[in-house]
Amino acid sequence: xxxxxxxxxxxxxxxxxxxxxxxxxxxxxxxxxxxxLTSESGHSIEFDKAILTIHAENFxxxxxxxxxxxxxxxxxxxxxxxYFGVIAWVVVSxxxxxxxxxxxxxxxxxxxxxxxxxxxxxxxxxxxxxxxxIIWSTFLLIPVTTPSLSQPVFMFTxxxxxxxxxxxxxxxxxxxxLCDILxxxxxxxxxxxxxxxxxxxxxxxxxxxxxxxxxxxARHIKENFIQVFNIRDEKDNLIVDLEEATLESNESARRAExxxxxxxxxxxxxxxxxxxxxxxxIGFSEIMKSELLGPLKNDSYKEYVVDIHSSGDHLLxxxxxxxxxxxxxxxxxxxxxEAVCLVEVVEDCKTLIEIRAKNKKIQINFLFENKxxxxxxxxxxxxxxxxxxxSNAVKFTPQNGTITIYAGWTSGGxxxxxxxDTGPGxxxxxxxxxxxxxxxxxSAIKNxxxxxxxxxxxxxxxINIHGGTFNLKSKLRVGTTVTVxxxxxxxxxxxxxxxxxxxxxxxxxxxxxxxx
Numbered sequence: 001x002x003x004x005x006x007x008x009x010x011x012x013x014x015x016x017x018x019x020x021x022x023x024x025x026x027x028x029x030x031x032x033x034x035x036x037l038t039s040e041s042g043h044s045i046e047f048d049k050a051i052l053t054i055h056a057e058n059f060x061x062x063x064x065x066x067x068x069x070x071x072x073x074x075x076x077x078x079x080x081x082x083y084f085g086v087i088a089w090v091v092v093s094x095x096x097x098x099x100x101x102x103x104x105x106x107x108x109x110x111x112x113x114x115x116x117x118x119x120x121x122x123x124x125x126x127x128x129x130x131x132x133x134i135i136w137s138t139f140l141l142i143p144v145t146t147p148s149l150s151q152p153v154f155m156f157t158x159x160x161x162x163x164x165x166x167x168x169x170x171x172x173x174x175x176x177x178l179c180d181i182l183x184x185x186x187x188x189x190x191x192x193x194x195x196x197x198x199x200x201x202x203x204x205x206x207x208x209x210x211x212x213x214x215x216x217x218a219r220h221i222k223e224n225f226i227q228v229f230n231i232r233d234e235k236d237n238l239i240v241d242l243e244e245a246t247l248e249s250n251e252s253a254r255r256a257e258x259x260x261x262x263x264x265x266x267x268x269x270x271x272x273x274x275x276x277x278x279x280x281x282i283g284f285s286e287i288m289k290s291e292l293l294g295p296l297k298n299d300s301y302k303e304y305v306v307d308i309h310s311s312g313d314h315l316l317x318x319x320x321x322x323x324x325x326x327x328x329x330x331x332x333x334x335x336x337x338e339a340v341c342l343v344e345v346v347e348d349c350k351t352l353i354e355i356r357a358k359n360k361k362i363q364i365n366f367l368f369e370n371k372x373x374x375x376x377x378x379x380x381x382x383x384x385x386x387x388x389x390x391s392n393a394v395k396f397t398p399q400n401g402t403i404t405i406y407a408g409w410t411s412g413g414x415x416x417x418x419x420x421d422t423g424p425g426x427x428x429x430x431x432x433x434x435x436x437x438x439x440x441x442x443s444a445i446k447n448x449x450x451x452x453x454x455x456x457x458x459x460x461x462x463i464n465i466h467g468g469t470f471n472l473k474s475k476l477r478v479g480t481t482v483t484v485x486x487x488x489x490x491x492x493x494x495x496x497x498x499x500x501x502x503x504x505x506x507x508x509x510x511x512x513x514x515x516x
Contacts, residue, residue: 048118050229051172055125056104058169063101066165070094073139073158080151085142093135100128122173129170130179136162137183140191152192156203159184160210171218172225178215185211260329274323278316285309321454324384325437328461335378335465339492342375342382342407342415343368349386350405353394360399368407375415375490381462388455389419389482396423396480413488414468420481426474435460435472459484466490 074090107121140155166180185208192204285308287293296302327333350366357364393403406418426434434440437457460470463484474480 047229048122051225052107052118052121052125054172054225055170055176056107059104060101060108062165062169063097066162067094067097069158069162069165070097076154077139077142077151080144080146080148080154082143082145089135089139089142092138096131096135100132103128126173126176126179129166129173129176130183132166133180133183137187140187152195152197152200152203156188156192156207159188160207163211163214167214167218171221174219174222177218181211181214263326265326274319275316278312278319282309282312282316285312318454321458325454325458325461328458328465333462333465335381337376337378339374340377340379340382341372342417342486343372345379345383346386346405346407346417349383349390352387353390356391356394357403360394360397360401362394362397362399363402365402365404366407367404369409372407372409372415374492375486376492377466377486377490378462381466385459385462385484386417386419388459389417389484392455392482393419393421393423393480397421398423410485410488413491414486415491416483416485418481418483420479422479425476425478425480426472427476428474431472431474456482 070090070093074086077086103124107125110117110121136159139159144151163181163184167177170177170180188207189204192200192207195201285305288296288305289302289309296305324333346366346368350364354364390403390405397403401422403422404420406416406420408416410416435456437454456472463470463486466486467490468484468486471483471485472480473483
């Protein structure tokens, strides 16, 4: 059995490690690319590929508009420019666009790319941008056959629109953007600037200003993209770190839970081995203390026997409490349920604790409601809970103090027992400590006899097993009130007599049921 449990534990541990390892490798891969995210040169493969992918997708998205503009410009310029020159420019431009579209689609089909291939594709797309810019700039070199005042305005407007479009397409690659718009800007500036017309010179200057503005806008777009990419990377790293921490935490919690269960099972199975020698020590010391087999002539021996007996009792009580708590934690505490009268249980516990109370001149009052029906519970567990509460109350109540016990109905139809004392009270911030295993408050350490700190946790656990509630309220220098209650479903009520048919039964029977 032990080997099987060990094998299952190792299998689960290896499974968790297998889940952690891929995530750890992914986290390392992401962290290796983080340093290059804000680099203008883009040495990170993932970053460069993302930049080139966006550039290619933008071009394919806008390519129908570019083709339409080439055809529109060719048809519209036939009124001013040389007919054969326009036809040649349109054919070359459309051929160049088809070539660029082909190259772009080939790049998008590639998935796994090395650093060298990324660099080669980057050069190819930049060359495509340079080709596109040169072709658009040659539009200004077509001979003019019919001069017109509207011809310069048309060229300025259309080429400004083309530059704006390429600013959007190549915003993420600065060199590609320059290759797109620089040839157009240079040819237009020289053509308009050397014309000698003031209006055309002003348009050339305006075109240059517009291109500077486009470059600044493109730089801002690229910076935003880098920031978004960086944020996404940080988010991925946080997710990876969180997954790793969660898996490691779950694994640690599992190991701690297994260790705790193993400890609880060990203590639960060791009950016989621990109690047997203690019972012998307590029994023999009791015989020696009572001098049943003859008098002890040495007074020191008598004191030693008393100390041995009281120490054995204390140790046995401690072991019993630890074993009870271990059985509860290991879910091996089985309730031996029967019909129990709460008032009778409290009366018995009050009788057992009265001797200690009288030694401290403590008055115990018991107030209860009459004709309370029995409850379906484990009598030993309920008795242990009440004894723990009364023992604590006597321990912390000073001389000439008062302890009041209440028993009655809850507002939900259940039954409760409440123990109220006039002790020093517990500070509010120490209540969680008091409810922990082996936990003791400052007043317990200073003003009362030492205890194990297991009474309240065991009492709470036993009441929880019954489906009830445990409530501790305390006010400093006023006192403490502990209330335990059982739910309505455990209260037993008498049913009204049931009339039986005269042929089959001789008398009626009175049955007990659990209240719903």
